[in-house]
Amino acid sequence: MRIEGKGLIDRAHPVRFSFDGTSYGGYRGDTLASALLANGVRLMGRSFKYHRPRGPLTAGSEEPNALVEIHGKTNQTPNVRATVQEIFDGLEARSQNRLGSLKYDLLEVNDLLAPFFSAGFYYKTFMWPRAFWESVYEPMIRRAAGLGRLSGKHDEGAYEKAWAWCDLLVIGAGPAGLMAALTAARAGAQVILADETPILGGRLASDGGMIGGEPALVWAAAVEAELRSLPNVRIMTRTTITGAYDNGTYGALERVGLHRPAKANLPRECFWRIVARRAVLAAGAMERPVAFPDNDRPGIMLTSAVRTYLNRYGVVPGQRITIFDGSETGRALARELMAAGVQVAGIIDPRPDASSLEDCPVHLGAEVVGSRGRLGLSGITVRKGAETFEVETDCLAISGGWNPTLHLTCHMNGRPRWAEDLMAFVPMEGAVPGLVAAGAAAGRFSTHGALAGGQAAAQGALADLGFKVPDIALPEAEDAPCQPRALWAVAAEGRAWVDFANDVTTKDVRLAAQENYRSVEHMKRYTTQGMAPDQGKNSNVAALAVLADATGRSIPETGITTFRPPYVPVSIAAMGAGGRGAGFAPQRLMTSDQASRDRMAPMIEAGLWYRPSYFPKPGETTWKEACDREVMMVRNAVGVADVSTLGKIDIQGRDAARFLDLVYTNTFSTLPVGRVRYGLMLREDGMVLDDGTSARLGENHFLMTTTTAAAGLVMRHLDFVHQAFCADWDLRFISVTESWAQFAVAGPKARALLNSMLDAPLGDVPFMGLASVPVGGVEARLFRISFSGEEGYEIAVPTRYGEALFRDLLARAETMGGGPYGMEALNVLRIEKGFVTHAEIHGRVTAFDIGMAKIVSAKKDCIGKAASQRPGLSGPERQQLVGLRSFAPLTAGAHLFRPGAVIGQAADEGYSTSTCWSPTLNCWLALAFLTDGRARLGEQVRLVDHLRGKDVVCDVCDPVFLDPDGGRMRA
Amino acid sequence: MPELIAKEAWQGQAAVTRAGLVLAPLQDRPIWSVALFPGGADGAATALESLGLGFPEPNRWVSAAEVRLVWTGRAQAFLMGAEPPAGLAGHAAVTDQSGGWAGVSLSGPAGPEALARLVPVDLRPGSFPAGAAIRAPVNHMSAVILRTGPETVEVWVFRSMARTLWHELTEVLARFEARATVAG
Secondary structure (H helix, E strand, C coil), rough: CCCCCCCCEEEEEEEEEEECCCCEEEEEEEEEHHHHHHCCCCEECCCCCCCCEEECCCCCCCCCCCEEEEECCEEEEEECCCCCCCCCCCCCECCCCCCCCCEHHHHHHHHHHHHHHHHHHHHHHCCCCCCCCHHHHHHHHHHHHHCCCCCCCCCCEEEEEEEEEEEEEEECCHHHHHHHHHHHHCCCEEEEEEECCCCCCCCCCCCCCEEECHHHHEEEEEEEEHHHHHCCCEEEEEEEEEEHHHEEEEEEEEEECCCCCCCCCCCCEEEEEEEEEHHHHHCCEEECCCCECCCCCEEEEEEHHHHHHHCCEECCCCCCEEECCHHHHHHHHHHHHHHCEEEEEEEEEECCCCCCCCCCEEEEEEEEEEEEECCCCEEEEEEEECCCEEEEEEEEECCCCCEEHHHHCCCCCCCCCCEECCCEEECCCCCCCCECCHHHHHHHCCCCHHHHHHHHHHHHHHHHHHCCCCCCHHHHHHHHCCCCCCCCCCCCCCCCCEECCEEEHHHHHHHHHHHHCCCCCHHHHHCCCCCCCCCCCHHHHHHHHHHHHHCCCCHHHCCCCCCCCCCCCHHHHHHHHCHHHHCCCCCEECCCCHHHHHCCCCCEEEEEEEECCCCCCCCCCCCCHHHHHHHHHHHCCCCCEEECCCCCEECCCCCHHHHHHEEEECCCCCHHHHHHEEEEEEECCCCEEEEEEEEEEEECCEEEEEEECHHHHHHHHHHHHHHCCCCCCCCEEEECCHHHHEEEEEECCHHHHHHHHHHCCCCCCCCEEEEEECCCCCEEEEEECCCCCCCCEEEEEEHHHHHHHHHHHHHHHHHHEECCCCHHHHHHHHHHHCCCCCCCCCCCCCCCCCCCCCCCCCCCCCCCCCHHHCCCCCCCCCCEEEEEECCCCCCCCCCCCCCCCCCCCCCCEEEEEEEEEEECCCCCCEEEECCCHHHHHHCEEEEECCCEEEEEEEEEECCCCCCCCCCCCCC | CCCCCCCCCCCCCCCCCCCCEEEEECCCCCCEEEECCCHHHHHHHHHHHHHCCCCCCCEEEEECCCCEEEEEEECEEEEEECCCCCCCCCCCCEECCCCCCCEEEEEEHHHHHCCCCCCCCCCCCCCCCEEEEEEECCCCEEEEEEEECCCCEEEEHHHHHHHHHHHHHHHHHHHHHHHHHHCC
């Protein structure tokens, strides 16, 4: 029911929305919950386990009951709190966790079966037969006990992530937060003021009152106007601070587009990381519900919530309201309701000695011990002394006291402190470095306490940061002393809910204690209390109070479970914003990229680079046809491949050669200028890190190449070795991978192709030699190296000429019967030649294993050498690199066994790492690691691949299948 | 012999204006890494005098006419816009990085706010003033970022990642523009 003239909603802007298919009206500024209540709708959801009818308990982000699905054209968002979701034209909300309609939920039968569903029931009930747990019981339970549904589709919505920086982050824009922000803003500090609601003012918007002799909201509006006028202040509404992290970093979730119709490119949410030098936690406090039998019916809500609906939204959630509250706020609510013309059917005040002077019935020393109403509250049972009586009511406001909203102070392992004088936990000072709690969040519940606390917190931060602290007169405000009170649970028979969100009752908590889950952490896990989307905000303290009572301990002795980030549910889409699809990682494109795509080459990703897989020709229907052709083209004519992706590191200095001797197993100081040498690098633990070639460009100048995948890894390794072991050496190095485009030209006609391109014919460049050659007026570097086994060159030009050189080379190669080759052919060529890649040097092999023990120099030390000589890292027990041949298809990742052995883990003698069909040798080839392999050349092994159903007997041979003497390379 | 055709990193890419911000590709230019050898600072300083430049302090860049020297790491700076002067050899490792980097400029008062979507460093003039330069990630890419005007910053990344940089920045601008239209 809407009350004329009340509330901060915008009555000039009516809004139409739907809930479960029914269209309703509300106003801009309404939440879904307030608008539905205004339309007389109290039933908004079904509870988690028992499918009890539920309506909103709160009016804020801690809401445990009123969770709904929001449906848009392209999205379906479950578990949205109706108390947070603002309405807009076209909003489509649906209830969730029901079978049938919300009113006639078939799973309501669970509530009748409640005696079987007590805490821990499934641990006991569904233990047998064991295999049934995963296949039968769990899916069944998940179907029945669940929350909202996902659409099963990709979330195509726009999301955003961002950073922000400030001197002072003020969390919460109630009186404490506004005062803190104002103080810091006037001092000239960079201020961020964040509040999770759309407006500033906090409880002032719900509770009214006076500040500085004027209505509190007038004061708040004046402060807001001043803050908005200052360039050093950033106000972030609809933004919840979700976590406190190291170095003053806070996570925050901003609802950017969730409260309006979808709009192209408008982020739905933004996940912020705010780096603040200091922070003030002015998050206020949360009211505690009271546990009494059937305290979960729609229509029963917190006193503070009823007050918010009345004063902020102009809505009363009932016609005959009762109030179960032992504080002055309950009385204030009663008077406000009556002033608005709403009938208050009674105040049930547990205090025996409070005033009974109100314009409505007041029952002192009384308690609510029961409620009625199938889909919504219709009456309550009140007990006063020995007497019980019924009161007809459709809305009951309850309050068991207040908990400071101190969650963020616990995010870095801090524990709150029990304040007996407040009957509440309060933040432990210094629990999060740089963060100070103020106002109700610090246990100061009066308006004056909030203003003074906010100002003091800001002043402290300003002084810390060296700002001049401005002198601001504190405005007058009420300063009623806090009356400590706590009403956790009413002693009465029946199920009394503690955790509404996860359907945990006081009985469950007592059962946990009875079954010796006496630790608060064990109780939590046994009952699942606090493990629902609201993370126990409404129930943690009450649950541990009940546990304390059941175990005969005090509350501080019982302790409290840990509050962890995030403070509110955060969608993964927001945290992962920008990471969907191509946003997952940068795409590195070679200069030849367009030329390859123009030839319809499918691109595959290799270490962020996109490389052509093969170059299909008309009529070729499979990749293998193209691959076989490209291999034979290289073997018989000439092929061109872009190898720019290999890591290139330019190393200079008088100690450059010495450095290479240190990082490579073999010696580079003896390498003549103008020559290239193959090098092997070990990790500190003695395993192979990477391999590649290094060229000596000058006496003190080398160019190292790495594999594509390990380029970054090797750079990091070199940096580490340099900084850790030889920081004072005359040595500098930098990646030049991006500065050069480099192309492999391989095959018997490689030299002829180059000669047709180069400005001057190629002179005598020996195998593993290097030359500077002019091509098209550009000075190129030519390396005579081969990864194919053919006469091979790699020609490098500055990146800007890469595309031109590639296209020109291809045109000429094609005229000569050659052409481009892709990664598939490149792989076959190197397997035929027995060259290793990271398929073989995968991090668990030694130089010995790959047959390169001889290039670990005996004359010098190198990184990893000592570790590589540990026992067990060489010898016949090692699995050693061998070749396998067969006429039947071989697969990589298969395991090797002796013929006749019983196939099983115990008989496993190794595995294959790379395989291919060799069009050159007309058989299948594999590289593999085999126990004592090098001594077993000529034997046979069985290759078994359980995944792909292969079982092949193959011949063990030398891994260099083709041209073992290297005559073709050196031609 | 015909000459090889040189291709700019941003060949054919036009500037984009959204939400009052101008994202513009920058022309390729000579870029050389100048990495001081131990004890090479004085000798390098003498050689750099011919360009009218001193070696920059960490997180700073200096310029003379169109030539810049940008701090890019410990004892390392990028010389942008000129060939290295004679006399540097022996005092510093000089390495050609030309063509290996692709740069864009982002101009407009809200530039730092837009970049805060991708860069975890406060680029507002108060903390990133004239003459500031920094190595920082742009989302997953490693970049060199410079303030080149009161409302302009430049972002340089590896040339191979130019498309990704452009894509991510234009996406940020699109979101930024959509936010601006619903502000309030």
